[in-house]
Amino acid sequence: TFQHYFKRINLRRNDLRRSGLTMVTQLSNAEVQFIIDGVEQDFRSDGRAAEDYRQIELETRVLPNTNGSARCKLGKSEVLVGVKAEVVDVDVHAPHIGKLMITADLSAVASPKFVGKGSEALENDITNVLSFLYNSTETVPLKDLCIVKGESCWLLNIDVLFVQCGGNLFDVASIALKAALYSTTLPTVRVSGEGIEMEMEVSDDPYHVWKLDVSSCPICVTLHQIGSSFAVDLSEEEVACSEGYLHVGVMPDGEVSSMEKAGAGNIDPTTLLEMVEVGVRVGEEIHRQLNKQLDAERSLAKL
């Protein structure tokens, strides 16, 4: 049965090479077998269990000319997120809420593969997954972003820039996104008058600002199927041995905000349910740690 598996993994290598999801595309059958056996026994090549993440480094307010920003490092992947707000006209179909626009950008610094149009496919994937994550109105309170109902609202332009790619891009981007939104401050707007005489005054005072409520912002947990088992936060060698993978959007209270299956390869239905369960458990723990560290950083700033 391993010979069969090796054939499937070898076919998947072209898919991996094109997608840029991992820089490692060639492994010997012996290495693949070692990695698969490890994951199935819950003891991976670096000693982690299937549910363990690597160390996450996070810093907010790193970009001075944005409303909010964050830099996150997970393993070898490093991502920079900037939030810039602008006042725009409301959407005709949703006149009482604000808007969010997420764009992912893979810098050519991360890999020569990303020069020119080489990064388009992966950028689209990441943009779609992150946008889908924040699709519902229950994640970011978009009502708070409305300035004048039916007229103007805030549009948050969120740019996700990958400076280094070392696996697990979706998860690190979602963590940095939440941290950037946490650090986002928006100027207060004073609205006077009505109808044609309405005047909007955006305050210049740097202390006259308000913060977004990120208590329902989700993060993405990516689980890959390896052999007959699955794992989170894969290194690049492990990704080269995996088949299908699942993105689970987990909110801080344990609710699932979105779910997306990707990759060439199928996932067993019973394994799928287990994956979602583990994804929720891991996601809740990450939210707990993330909130603790973000609050600690904010209290440092106040001092």
Next chain:
Amino acid sequence: KQWYQRRVRGSRYRGEVGDIVVGRITEVQQKKWKVDCGSRLDCQLQLSSVYLPGNVLRRKNLNDELMMREYFSEGDLICAEVAEVGNLDGMLKIHMRTHEKYGKLPEGLLIKVPSVLIKRSKLHFHRLPCNATVILGSNGFVWVGPHFIPEQPIEAISMTLRETIARLGNVIRALAAYGVQLFDTIILTGYDISLKYKVKELLKPEVMEHIAQESYEHSQHQTL
């Protein structure tokens, strides 16, 4: 006296005759394999310089040429010795001199470290007392795995052996991250120091720094 400075990171491996390297097969060509050793050009492994299954060294015929992919195929990890260094382009020609240690590597872990960190010594193939084998390729490719004899199947890797291999791998990564030169005694020292941590704790930067520092100091005391 003339001094020269070698860069730790960013410089590629420059082979010398007699070096033992660990490489990955990238292409199967007519009568030779192309091997990636982390140098500027891929190395060449001639069909005439390998032992056939059954430890036979004979003149290879057309049949052997057609069976090349059965022997080593793309992606396989091999351990070999540098036979020649090309004059003009620096392309290495590697060969497998004896059958006891050179050949295809079985299940295990490959770690890439800067090639400068591998000290040139008499022995690169270390059978450690903790049941694991470490091959310190001069090109910076370090392989950690169970004891093995090439061409012979290995037994299933037990949980304790898997832990040992993972622990050695993390220790090597920690030493390499802090620019410590790698050789068997310092790796064993690092392994002993790391025993008080769980294997996955060795991924933390503070722990890595502690292990690298203590191993280095220990090795300095030993030489004095």
